[in-house]
Amino acid sequence: MKYAYQKITLVLVLILFSCSAFGAVGKISLLYGDATILRGDASLMAQTGSELEVRDTLMTSAGARAQLVLGDNTVISLGGNAEFRVDEFINTDDDARMSLNIAQGTFKAISGQIVNRSPESFRLNSRTATVGIRGTIITGKITPEFELFATIRGNIFVIENVTGAQVDVPAGQFTRVIAGFPPTPAADLTQDIVNELATDVEVPPPSAGRMLESSGSVEPAQMVMLSAVATEQEVLEYAGRLDDAMPSRDLRRELAGDSLSDQAIADRSEQAAVDQINESHDGPLTPPQNPDEPPPSHDQPGTIIDEPELTDAEQLERYLWWWYSFYSSEFANVTFVPPVTQLPGASDHYSVWGSWTGGVWVAGSRTPETVNHINSLLGTSTIYNYFGQARGHVYMNSFSAAPYDILLDSVNQTQLSFNFGTGVYSGSIRFHTSGGSGTLWDISLSNGVVTENGVFTFNARENVLNTEGGLIGNFYGPAAESLGGFFNLVNSAQERQAVGVIRAVR
Secondary structure, eight states, rough: OOOOOOOOOOOEEOOOOOSOOOSEEEEEEEEEOOEEEEETTTTEOOOTTTTTEEOEEEETTOOOOEEEETTTOOOEOOOOTOOOEEEEEEEESEEHHHHHHHHEEEEEEEOOOHHHHOGGGGEEEOSSEEEEESSSSEEEEEEESSSEEEEESSEEEEEETTTTOEEEETTTTTEEEEETSEEEEEEEEEEHHHHHTTTTTOOOOOTTBOOOSSSBBBBBBSSOBBBBBOOOHHHHHHHHHHHHSOOOHHHHHHHSSSSSHHHHHHTSHHEEEEEEEHHHHSOOOOOSTTSSSSSOOOOOTTBBBBOOOOOOOHHHHHEEEEEESSGGGGGOOEEEOOOOOSSOOGGTTTTEEEEETEEEEEEOOOOOHHHHHHHHHSSSSOEEEEEEEEEEEOOOOOOOOOEEEOOSSSTTHHHHHHHHTEHHHHHHEEEEBBTTTTEEEOOOOOEEOOOOTTTTEEEEEETTEEEEEEEEEEEEEEOOOEEEEEEEEEETTEEEEEEEEEEEEO
16 A cells, blocks of 8 residues: 655644643753743743743744643753643642653653552543553654654553554553554664654764663663763752752652662762663763853743744754655655745735645644634634635555546635634535546545644545544644645555645635
């Protein structure tokens, strides 16, 4: 069977917590490099000690590394160019719930009290998957090509949002997820996969460390990053920060694999404590040149700052989101980049699309303003209607034969309606094909969902041709002027498939 799938870019979002009362639910215990906290319409300079609130988005810069400690002692580590948000965090005597969301970048999560009390109450969401946890340490990476989730200790399950397909991932194994297709079966971690999970492989910070050298599969115990051993002076110079980073003796022992004595925990000069610190941070942070010298000047936590001026290339890298499909297996591993040199503007409704050698694509500008706008509509009486078209390819009764093109004619119509007040989202995709007697596809879209990340999903079905699947996409522009997405419907028994992208404006 030939597969056609979608590729997503840059931004996906790590859902972290929704709280019953707004207030600090965690803090940045260690930060190397620059990071920004988006809180409503405000942009705040992040630094070690900055507090995080529900629905805050933390964005790290290239080469940055951050460690967060939540109120239940859950520890989250982020690499550079990561985007992470706090969605749900409740930890009371009567209730314990946590929901995390990662939009892009590498991450590692060491579970705390909430998972220990109620594993089923933890969720980690991305644009294409939902992860449940039955263990203590997970790691992953969100890239333009795929999403990767691995288990270091314990067990997780991963659900692809469009198909609803689920796979269990035990310790020492991983799965890859592509929108519209079931997660790959869990497989043993290899050194190549371990390297993919290393934080900031291409632009490592000083003393970023190295991965254990190994051939073949890697045992769970080997799944921690090792580094050049920190010196006693490094540890002492960071003593105050490390106390914040490790809020409890129990957590320190857990991070050290239950093998650290009370004396080793208390004595930061002991080698065991040094190893624990290195391991818990995926490598030591470089200390200041002079301990008496004040750290680089930053605005105080909570100060509203202007975002730095970004070049066109930087804007493109940060805010361009795309979806694409391929129609032949020879393009499955081809790195695709849309031929866009600057972010689409108002004249293009903030989105563009086209064809490439392997299939079709759609891309657009998705900024924090886009997400904030969608969030402001949820629960209101606003209704947005979008009209556009679909591009792609169709297999009719044979996956081995060349596919037919979706025709861009007057029949080709895509309609989506979003009633943000009632939460009823529906639509349709209609098109003719270039062969198969001009077969008409009339696809109904139902059970729509819009997340606070500005992502939408629909169930998709063509009743006459008996094919079903899903649509996933996102809004483009500061006021959601347009949208784009990827659809995939399959009838494996009859070797029938429709795959492609949509673009629509309101």
